[in-house]
Amino acid sequence: MWKDYFYFTRNEQQGIIILIIGIVCVAGGLYFWPKEARQQEKTKQELQHEEAEFAASLQRKKKEYDYKRYRTFEQTPIHLAPFDPNKTDSAGFVRLGLRPWMAHNIMRYRSKGGRFRKPEDFKRVYGLTAQQFQSLLPYITVEERAVNRDSSLYTALKRDSVKPFKYAAGVTIDLNTTDTTELKKIPGVGGSIARMIVGYRQKLGGFYDVCQLDDIRLNVEKLRGWFYADASKTQRINLNKASVERLKAHPYLNFYQAKVIVEHRSRYGAISNLNQLSLYNEFTPHDIQRISHYVCF
Structure with missing residues (x-):
């Protein structure tokens, strides 16, 4: 009689099978889904970490690249x-x-x-x-733009222009005391050249010879007859006190020469004559001769 309770029609049997399969699927899903979710969450965190590491490495490389570019520019x-x-x-x-x-x-x-x-x-x-x-x-x-000779502007400029005063031959001026206004009175010297001369004089600390105009690519042969240089007016740098920055700012000294001077002072004490610097490869006889007019001890 108990078999009557477990007797099912074919349709009922199919329904039970489907129900069992459904229960198994749901149970399996509940078992595996949290694990899969945890794995996905872990993968997501790892991905975020990798992205952060990669971004940080790019930033480091950018800083290194920017620094190298900066150093390259500074050393130019x-x-x-x-x-x-x-x-x-x-x-x-x-x-x-x-x-x-x-x-x-x-x-x-x-x-x-x-x-x-x-x-x-x-x-x-x-x-x-x-x-x-x-x-x-x-x-x-x-360079001034060319003006059409047929234009009204050219006519006005020609009418209003005043020929600048120029010194006559035989006049000579001291390169160490003159200013741009007086320099422009020398034939062949305009505003730009006058500013170049005065600007270079300030960097040097004064001229000791007219030939130094060649340093700024001026025609010394054409200008020599108009100038002289009073070497007693040059400003001198104390080699035993000046910093690297002060020394390398002079047109006749570069960074490496300035560094040699400062390091020599640190190792051997005060510099007493330029012969001490001539022992270094950084200084040629020509270098020693040029700076002799601008240094003291």
Whole structure:
């Protein structure tokens, strides 16, 4: 009789089988789903960690790259020479001590029709410090645009222009005391050249010979007859007190020579004569001769 309770029709048997399968699936899902979810969560955390590590490594590499670029730029020697900001290329601006991005901005300004009409306009360059501008000012030459001779502007300029006064042959002036106003009275010397001479004199601490004008690429042979240099007026640097920064700022001393001077003082005491420096490879006889006019002990 008990078999009657466990007797099922075919449809009932199929239903029971389906029910059992459903229960097994649900139970299996409940068992495996939390584990899978935990695994996914763990994988997600690992991925986030890897992403953070990768981002940090990129940031480190960027800093290293930026530092290398900065060091490369800092070690690039600055070569001051006459230049026209309306014609100089980006590499030329970098050689003058400008950052590459500053040179790029100047080139973009010019490509859009911008123009520097006078040397003082150059100080408007974004990022250029007042010290940099003063250093470059003596070397800035701005070529005036040609004016059509048939234009009313040319007629007005010709009518209103006053011929500048120039000294007669035989006049000579001291390179160490003259100013830009007097320099422009020398035939062949305009405002740009006058600023170059005065600016270089300030960097040197005075001229000891007219031939030094060749340092800034001026025609010494044409100018020699108009100038003389009173060497007693040169300013001297005390080699036993000056810092590396002060020494390397002089046109006749570079960083490595300045470093040798300071290290020699630290190791052997005060410098008493230039022969002590001639023992170093950083100093040639020509270097010793030039700086002899600008140093003291």
